[in-house]
Amino acid sequence: MRLALLTQYTLYLLVLINPISKIFILSVLSDQFPQSAMRKLILKSTVFAWAILLILGIGGNLILSKVFQIEMHSLKTAAGIILFFVGYNALTKGVFFEIDEKQKHEDISLVPLASPMIAGPATITAAISLNTEHGFAVTATCITLAILINYVVMSLYRWMSNWMIRYQLMGALIRITGLIVAAISIQMVFDGITDWWHLRMMK
Numbered sequence: 001m002r003l004a005l006l007t008q009y010t011l012y013l014l015v016l017i018n019p020i021s022k023i024f025i026l027s028v029l030s031d032q033f034p035q036s037a038m039r040k041l042i043l044k045s046t047v048f049a050w051a052i053l054l055i056l057g058i059g060g061n062l063i064l065s066k067v068f069q070i071e072m073h074s075l076k077t078a079a080g081i082i083l084f085f086v087g088y089n090a091l092t093k094g095v096f097f098e099i100d101e102k103q104k105h106e107d108i109s110l111v112p113l114a115s116p117m118i119a120g121p122a123t124i125t126a127a128i129s130l131n132t133e134h135g136f137a138v139t140a141t142c143i144t145l146a147i148l149i150n151y152v153v154m155s156l157y158r159w160m161s162n163w164m165i166r167y168q169l170m171g172a173l174i175r176i177t178g179l180i181v182a183a184i185s186i187q188m189v190f191d192g193i194t195d196w197w198h199l200r201m202m203k
Contacts, residue, residue, distance in 0.1 A: 049118035057127030080188030090178025
């Protein structure tokens with residue numbers, strides 16, 4: 001049961017992290033930076049995203065409820081709305097995020113690569129919700145596994161990009177992934193509204 005739970009939520013976080021969206025961005029950046037700089041960029045963005053998800057996943061609910069007086073259902077709804085536009089952008093434009101070519105290497109590794117592309121609003125919300133429901137150990141394990149898998153995919157960006165371009169799969173995969181992301185975003189909104197309704201009925 002525990003293995004099934006870890007697998008389920010690791011895959012859920014991985015879908016929200018969306019490694020496919022990183023392949024296109026990294027392939028574009030590789031024209032501007034040498035291979036050594038790309039490896040540092042991937043590692044740095046991974047470490048920062050892991051730290052963000054772990055810290056906010058563990059302590060985010062306390063910060064939101066005690067400091068900002070924000071309930072979990074509100075966060076789910078807001079994250080779902082933001083995620084929908086990300087998925088919609090992928091469906092209509094064929095890209096998840098656009099990067100300013102004038103940005104420096106150091107800036108890109110943090111924004112937008114580490115956040116919001118890896119540790120985005122929906123992923124952070126999912127991490128907070130996972131910690132609330134299943135505790136620290138499950139949350140930390142799932143976050144770490146999802147981040148590690150994403151790191152491997154990002155590290156293979158050159159091979160995966162060439163393969164997808166050769167078989168003309170890049171655009172199709174981005175749009176298919178965009179549709180899945182949009183569907184997940186709608187589900188998050190519904191979950192947030194459902195949680196709000198249940199709390200209201202209990203009062």
